[in-house]
Amino acid sequence: xxxxxxxxxxxxxxxxxxxxxxxxxxxxxxxxxxxxxxxxxxxxxxxxxxxxxxxxxxxxxxxxxxxxxxxxxxxxxxxxxxxxxxxxxxxxxxxxxxxxxxxxxxxxxxxxxxxxxxxxxxxxxxxxxxxxxxxxxxxxxxxxxxxxxxxxxxxxxxxxxxxxxxxxxxxxxxxxxxxxxxxxxxxxxxxxxxxxxxxxxxxxxxxxxxxxxxxxxxxxxxxxxxxxxxxxxxxxxxxxxxxxxxxxxxxxxxxxxxxxxxxxxxxxxxxxxxxxxxxxxxxxxxxxxxxxxxxxxxxxxxxxxxxxxxxxxxxxxxxxxxxxxxxxxxxxxxxxxxxxxxxxxxxxxxxxx
Amino acid sequence: xxxxxxxxxxxxxxxxxxxxxxxxxxxxxxxxxxxxxxxxxxxxxxxxxxxxxxxxxxxxxxxxxxxxxxxxxxxxxxxx
Ligand code: SF4
Numbered sequence: 001x002x003x004x005x006x007x008x009x010x011x012x013x014x015x016x017x018x019x020x021x022x023x024x025x026x027x028x029x030x031x032x033x034x035x036x037x038x039x040x041x042x043x044x045x046x047x048x049x050x051x052x053x054x055x056x057x058x059x060x061x062x063x064x065x066x067x068x069x070x071x072x073x074x075x076x077x078x079x080x081x082x083x084x085x086x087x088x089x090x091x092x093x094x095x096x097x098x099x100x101x102x103x104x105x106x107x108x109x110x111x112x113x114x115x116x117x118x119x120x121x122x123x124x125x126x127x128x129x130x131x132x133x134x135x136x137x138x139x140x141x142x143x144x145x146x147x148x149x150x151x152x153x154x155x156x157x158x159x160x161x162x163x164x165x166x167x168x169x170x171x172x173x174x175x176x177x178x179x180x181x182x183x184x185x186x187x188x189x190x191x192x193x194x195x196x197x198x199x200x201x202x203x204x205x206x207x208x209x210x211x212x213x214x215x216x217x218x219x220x221x222x223x224x225x226x227x228x229x230x231x232x233x234x235x236x237x238x239x240x241x242x243x244x245x246x247x248x249x250x251x252x253x254x255x256x257x258x259x260x261x262x263x264x265x266x267x268x269x270x271x272x273x274x275x276x277x278x279x280x281x282x283x284x285x286x287x288x289x290x291x292x293x294x295x296x297x298x299x300x301x302x303x304x305x306x307x308x309x310x311x312x313x314x315x316x317x318x319x320x321x322x323x324x325x326x327x328x329x330x331x332x333x334x335x336x337x338x339x340x341x342x343x344x345x346x347x348x349x350x351x352x353x
Numbered sequence: 354x355x356x357x358x359x360x361x362x363x364x365x366x367x368x369x370x371x372x373x374x375x376x377x378x379x380x381x382x383x384x385x386x387x388x389x390x391x392x393x394x395x396x397x398x399x400x401x402x403x404x405x406x407x408x409x410x411x412x413x414x415x416x417x418x419x420x421x422x423x424x425x426x427x428x429x430x431x432x433x
Pocket of ligand 1: 102103104105107108141215216217218219
């Protein structure tokens with residue numbers, strides 16, 4: 001146990017919802033430190049969204065993992081909306097991207113910086129920050145060389161403690177001051193998950209989530225491709241929250257450079273896309289059960305016909321001679337087209353984003 | 354000052370946005386106030402009660418009609 005004076009030390013833990021940050025927080029709680037969690041919502045976080053939308057996932061557990069973890073730990077969690085500020089991290093990462101459009105190193109710096117801005121605030125008065133980072137765990141952001149970069153560029157410096165890897169790193173202020181006992185911290189490194197799993201067992205955690213790729217959609221290849229497509233065809237690297245939400249939903253087809261179709265795949269997505277009718281031109285089959293589709297871009301008159309034929313193809317009228325498709329324009333006016341569904345072989349693979 | 358009831362429209366927002374909006378609204382309220390949040394993401398059925406438990410607030414009622422979920426929260430304390 002720490003031996004320094006009687007002041008109750010306070011740490012803010014970055015809680016992602018995964019196992020490592022859960023362990024890091026518990027290890028520090030067990031040293032008598034008051035811990036509260038912080039979680040940043042960037043819009044890209046892997047959460048129950050697609051489950052919340054898709055009907056087939058209706059019975060899957062819909063919970064926010066970070067909240068669930070905090071409850072298991074018995075700590076408060078503060079969730080902060082950073083959607084706007086985070087755009088610059090995704091669009092202009094100083095340290096570049098990982099395998100896909102994941103700017104992990106810049107993201108870590110950003111989050112630790114935000115956490116410390118929050119933690120040192122007058123009404124909060126925390127002493128240090130903890131994360132579940134492990135040296136060598138991720139090729140880009142969690143290397144021995146990047147750990148000091150995150151500490152320095154975030155401004156947290158030696159008030160940033162990584163309890164799971166502390167013994168591989170120079171002692172931080174909380175260790176030097178004796179707020180925490182360095183010997184009771186860990187020296188985990190590399191991609192082997194066994195030490196974490198053993199520690200979880202020892203601490204009595206039987207349920208936890210271990211996202212395979214990372215904590216957000218940006219590590220997903222298909223998702224990153226859709227985001228890159230959006231930037232390319234809009235001619236600028238920018239996005240709104242609705243854009244990045246819609247990239248998680250439906251099938252995306254780009255028959256022409258100037259427009260893209262987002263076509264729902266099932267009932268839950270129908271409902272979700274219907275909510276965007278005022279922002280996008282929308283199409284829906286009337287004569288047959290079928291998808292709801294949105295058009296992102298600037299379609300010409302003849303494009304609407306092609307779009308309707310494509311949407312008809314994905315309806316139950318795919319083999320019918322004619323399908324009625326309702327088209328709702330941005331001004332709220334609707335009209336219908338009687339259309340022959342586009343034959344499957346005319347829907348080119350290259351259109352699929 | 355007497356307690357007041359506040360309304361929050363979190364329809365079409367996906368979790369954790371309804372929780373964030375609830376949290377941000379409550380941070381400016383005082384004990385005894387109530388917040389009525391209307392949402393469409395079923396994730397709130399787990400997330401808002403969870404957030405309330407850890408921050409000491411109380412969920413007074415939860416009703417679901419069609420795809421809309423209404424949760425009423427009693428603000429217990431704003432002391433951190
Ligand atoms: S996976 Fe996503 S949230 Fe996690 S560090 Fe990388 S960019 Fe940030």
